[in-house]
Amino acid sequence: MGAVSSRGESGPSAGEPAGLADDRVLLGRTSTAERVADILRSRIADGYFRPGTRLSEDSIGGALGVSRNTLREAFRLLTHERLLVHQLNRGVFVRVLTVEDVEDIYRTRRLVECAVVRGLGAPPYALDAIAEAVADGRRAARERDWKGVGTANIHFHRELVALAGSERTDEVMRSVFAELRLAFHVVDDPRRLHEPYLARNRQILETLQAGDCDQAERLLAEYLDDSRRGLVEVYGQRVGAGDDEGARTGE
Structure with a gap:
C-alpha cells in the first residue's frame, strides 16, 4: 500500500489533474507560439532577418495572423535560444554575435558533428539528403548566388547531424546553425x-559513400577548424572581439 498523504482527504488524490483544466487555454497559444518560433528560426537561419534588425510585432503578427501575446511568447523562446535580444523600451532585435560567440559555436559544432560521424558504424549510410545539399550548393555557385551557397552549406551540416537519428541533437543543432x-x-x-x-x-560526402567514416571525421574536423579560423578572422574585422553589449544587441 502506498503512503497516505499528510494533507488528508481534502487535497487532490494521486493522479488527479488538479487545476490543469484552468490551463487548457494555454495549450493552443503555446503550441502556436512554438510554431511561430519555428518559422522565425527558419527565417533567421536562411538569412531573411539580418543581425541588428528590429522585429515589428505589428508586421510579423499581421503576416502570420497571430495575436500579440502569441508572438511575444515566440520571441521569448527565441531569446532563450540566443537568436533574439529584448531591449527595454526599444523592442526585440535579431542578435549580433561577438567573436567569442563564433568561437563557442564552432566548439559545439566540432563536438557534435564529429561525434555523429564517429558513431555512424558500418555502412551504408542514408546520404541522399546530404548529396542533395551538395548539389544545391554547386548549383547556387554556378548562379553566383552566394547566399544560396551559404544556405546549402548549412543544410549539408544539418543533414550530416541528422545521420545520428536523434531528435534532441537535431533540436540543439538547429539553434546552433541559426x-x-x-x-x-x-x-x-x-x-x-x-x-x-x-x-x-563533396569530399566528405564521397568519403562517407565509400564507407570510410574515420577519414570522413578527420576531414570534417579539419574543415571545421579551417572554417572557424577564416570566419573569426573576417568577422573580427567587422565586429571585434571586445564589442560586448553593442555587438550583442545591434546598437
Missing part, C-alpha cells in the same frame, strides 16, 4: 566565406 547564420550576415564577402567549402563538402 546562430551561425547570424555571423555569416556580418561578413562582407560571402563568396570568399563559402566557396572554398563546396569541394570539401
